[in-house]
Amino acid sequence: AAEARQFKYVILGGGVAAGYAAREFAKQGVNPGELAIISKEPVAPYERPALSKGYLFPQNAARLPGFHTCVGSGGERLLPEWYSEKGIELILSTEIVKADLASKTLTSATGATFTYEILLIATGSSVIKLTDFGVQGAESNNILYLRDIADADKLVAAMQAKKDGKAVIVGGGYIGLELSAALKINNFDVTMVYPEPWCMPRLFTSGIAHFYEGYYANKGIKIVKGTVAVGFDADANGDVTAAKLKDGRVLEADIVIVGVGGRPLTALFKGQVADEKGGLKTDAFFETSVPGVYAIGDVATFPMKLYNEQRRVEHVDHARKSAEQAVRVIKAKESGESVAEYDYLPYFYSRSFDVAWQFYGDNVGDDVLFGDNDPASAKPKFGSYWVKDGKVVGVFLEGGSAEENQAIARVARAQPAVADVEALKQEGLEFAAKV
Numbered sequence: 001a002a003e004a005r006q007f008k009y010v011i012l013g014g015g016v017a018a019g020y021a022a023r024e025f026a027k028q029g030v031n032p033g034e035l036a037i038i039s040k041e042p043v044a045p046y047e048r049p050a051l052s053k054g055y056l057f058p059q060n061a062a063r064l065p066g067f068h069t070c071v072g073s074g075g076e077r078l079l080p081e082w083y084s085e086k087g088i089e090l091i092l093s094t095e096i097v098k099a100d101l102a103s104k105t106l107t108s109a110t111g112a113t114f115t116y117e118i119l120l121i122a123t124g125s126s127v128i129k130l131t132d133f134g135v136q137g138a139e140s141n142n143i144l145y146l147r148d149i150a151d152a153d154k155l156v157a158a159m160q161a162k163k164d165g166k167a168v169i170v171g172g173g174y175i176g177l178e179l180s181a182a183l184k185i186n187n188f189d190v191t192m193v194y195p196e197p198w199c200m201p202r203l204f205t206s207g208i209a210h211f212y213e214g215y216y217a218n219k220g221i222k223i224v225k226g227t228v229a230v231g232f233d234a235d236a237n238g239d240v241t242a243a244k245l246k247d248g249r250v251l252e253a254d255i256v257i258v259g260v261g262g263r264p265l266t267a268l269f270k271g272q273v274a275d276e277k278g279g280l281k282t283d284a285f286f287e288t289s290v291p292g293v294y295a296i297g298d299v300a301t302f303p304m305k306l307y308n309e310q311r312r313v314e315h316v317d318h319a320r321k322s323a324e325q326a327v328r329v330i331k332a333k334e335s336g337e338s339v340a341e342y343d344y345l346p347y348f349y350s351r352s353f354d355v356a357w358q359f360y361g362d363n364v365g366d367d368v369l370f371g372d373n374d375p376a377s378a379k380p381k382f383g384s385y386w387v388k389d390g391k392v393v394g395v396f397l398e399g400g401s402a403e404e405n406q407a408i409a410r411v412a413r414a415q416p417a418v419a420d421v422e423a424l425k426q427e428g429l430e431f432a433a434k435v
């Protein structure tokens with residue numbers, strides 16, 4: 001008969017949120033055998049952002065166990081042994097294919113069942129694939145995506161097999177920008193393709209993008225904007241050889257990397273949990289519409305107190321903090337204590353080559369570019385404020401020190417008033433230093 005196991009707490013998913021939740025459970029006190037993490041990945045939770053950065057370095061690449069959670073936020077690394085010492089079960093290589101919240105039962109692809117009293121849903125996101133839209137030739141070899149270690153290993157193998165070859169990067173978001181840099185550092189001839197007028201349009205203003213596009217061009221990366229890949233050619237082995245663009249251009253390609261976005265993995269809960277904005281709707285304590293069922297990380301649509309709005313956030317900082325909040329809430333309920341509402345300040349970051357930026361707050365209202373955004377600068381340092389209703393609500397900074405990044409975070413949280421936008425532009429980072 002298939003295995004049937006029972007736990008007090010089950011975390012479904014073994015990514016960033018799961019790792020930070022496990023650490024918080026251990027901190028709050030959990031008895032051996034009470035908690036299980038069920039993950040379809042074969043490894044213990046790790047810091048996913050490493051996959052598009054250190055994991056792809058040509059030398060001294062990051063490898064597990066080096067970046068298991070919780071090193072990403074400066075904490076202690078939780079090795080598989082840590083989980084066994086704490087009596088936390090890591091149930092790996094196990095995909096849950098059915099969740100019945102009424103009977104509190106999860107069923108795996110092999111028919112094993114897991115029952116729980118409290119469930120934390122931490123299934124994260126899956127990547128959108130070109131095959132989802134039936135793009136011609138999209139199933140060819142070496143058209144790659146990046147979400148987990150298995151994807152990253154495929155990419156590393158492809159870079160070995162196609163040494164010094166040509167790479168086409170489809171998409172101009174986080175993955176597109178970080179992967180273009182990674183492939184360039186690995187000596188590939190890199191071309192980026194995206195339909196928008198500039199990269200990362202959901203966050204970057206044209207002034208911000210001006211810097212990164214110029215910086216990438218100076219590194220030898222070609223950028224093709226305003227068009228999309230509509231098909232691919234392959235050789236007799238099925239290996240991709242070219243990407244065909246909508247505008248008629250054909251780009252030779254030995255490797256294609258597609259980064260066109262993700263989708264939260266919520267299908268298991270359709271019709272069982274209230275949803276909103278593509279995610280599972282939660283309260284300020286990450287509890288869903290089903291009592292005892294929590295959603296954390298990428299899948300949660302939660303009240304963002306600062307902006308008085310339900311939002312979903314696909315970033316690692318929120319994955320960590322939402323996990324900690326949910327576990328504190330679960331443990332506080334057991335002891336009759338209370339926990340303050342989640343009060344999240346959005347924080348996004350990225351780095352590639354020698355550049356690194358941070359963003360805090362909300363990118364709405366009028367943007368005010370400051371500093372030197374010349375891509376040819378020896379030490380580029382610039383940023384942008386966003387001003388809404390006379391208040392600074394968001395700040396972006398390239399090349400900031402730790403102290404300066406803390407200053408922009410304070411600004412985004414405090415939302416200071418600005419009387420004169422032109423003066424703010426002149427003052428630049430000085431303004432933040434005074435808040």
Ligand code: FAD
Binds near residue numbers: 048
């Ligand atoms: P995940 O970390 O994705 O974990 C979800 C887990 O659930 C996975 O282990 C998955 O296999 C498992 N799972 C899903 N469904 C099932 C199922 N049915 N059964 C069993 N297991 C299941 N954010 C930043 O802020 N900065 C960055 O620089 C950055 N870089 C990134 C780079 C890459 C390559 C990627 C993919 C993401 C990056 N992100 C970054 C986003 C960040 O990693 C995510 O927001 C974060 O991982 C979300 O955590 P999570 O726990 O919700 O989901």
